[in-house]
Amino acid sequence: MAQESSILITGGAGFIGSNVVEHLLANGYQNLTVIDDESLGRLKRVDRPGVTCVKGDILDEALMASLLAGADAVIHLAADTRVIDSIENPAYNFEVNVVGSFRLLSLARDAGCQRIINASTGGAILGDAPPPVSEELPARPLAPYGAAKLAVEGYCSAFAGAYGMKTLSLRFSNVYGPLSFHKGSVVAAFYKSLLNGRPLTVYGDGEQVRDFLYVGDLVAGVRRAIETDATGVLQLGSSVGTSINTLIALMAEATGRREIPVDYVPARQGETRITWCCIDRAREVLGFEPGTRLAEGLANTWNWFSENVTVFK
Ligand code: UDP
Numbered sequence: 001m002a003q004e005s006s007i008l009i010t011g012g013a014g015f016i017g018s019n020v021v022e023h024l025l026a027n028g029y030q031n032l033t034v035i036d037d038e039s040l041g042r043l044k045r046v047d048r049p050g051v052t053c054v055k056g057d058i059l060d061e062a063l064m065a066s067l068l069a070g071a072d073a074v075i076h077l078a079a080d081t082r083v084i085d086s087i088e089n090p091a092y093n094f095e096v097n098v099v100g101s102f103r104l105l106s107l108a109r110d111a112g113c114q115r116i117i118n119a120s121t122g123g124a125i126l127g128d129a130p131p132p133v134s135e136e137l138p139a140r141p142l143a144p145y146g147a148a149k150l151a152v153e154g155y156c157s158a159f160a161g162a163y164g165m166k167t168l169s170l171r172f173s174n175v176y177g178p179l180s181f182h183k184g185s186v187v188a189a190f191y192k193s194l195l196n197g198r199p200l201t202v203y204g205d206g207e208q209v210r211d212f213l214y215v216g217d218l219v220a221g222v223r224r225a226i227e228t229d230a231t232g233v234l235q236l237g238s239s240v241g242t243s244i245n246t247l248i249a250l251m252a253e254a255t256g257r258r259e260i261p262v263d264y265v266p267a268r269q270g271e272t273r274i275t276w277c278c279i280d281r282a283r284e285v286l287g288f289e290p291g292t293r294l295a296e297g298l299a300n301t302w303n304w305f306s307e308n309v310t311v312f313k
Pocket of ligand 1: 083123174184185186187189190201202203204208210244268271
């Protein structure tokens, strides 16, 4: 995909989307369209020269058809992204994630837009699989969110098989970094607690393990994906497993706070206990190389949170 290509980014005003937009602009892309319902993100964050901002819902077929008519590629990030919310409201999660993505694929096909990069997930699709998880493992979602993402991967594969579209699902591990103030994911939640002088809440004993990927590394992988014709499924992560307790210790260093108060509360049902991933295939296919160490990424993220605290409070 050339830099003058027209790229539609759904959910592009959210945490990952706004980082993707910044990264693509910095790399010479100048024809980006962002659609976002602003349920969490804010379009003003990505309102720059070279970016057309559209407030709207991906379930709005007429709007999506008009946006896809001029698009060469789609980076599909719009989703109901929280595992825990999907457990509380599986029907809403299904509507946004499965129905919304299916419609997007159908409309893209009608519009002749062949290239779809679909944001997916490893941990929630694979459930409690023994790490390192890879694209080869059988799927066993433990929550509706993972089931929905699995279904969308299936449709992406089917639209490639049946209609020759170039669909690629990227399974993101736990992404953290700047521009995540509105997120409820663990790094953002912990930094907000620290800034508000509240203890951190840890669900369970803190020995659950995740693969934390710095958003700067992730967006480089997404750009590489746009620049190739790769199809199928690729896992993007750091390939390092880190427990929540270790994360807190690293945060103490990153923030210079020696004592971080923590409340341990019962574990949440439906969550995967231990997951981290193998990224060999993404390395090979995309040249994906996540170079940011967790300590460094946490320090960058803390700087951003500290500098922007008044803006978001
Ligand atoms: N977690 C936590 N406290 C929080 C937020 C998350 O202990 O305030 C834990 C959560 O139980 C999970 C891990 O951190 O084991 C990662 O949670 P997150 O919601 O960031 O991502 P996911 O569950 O989708 O991996």
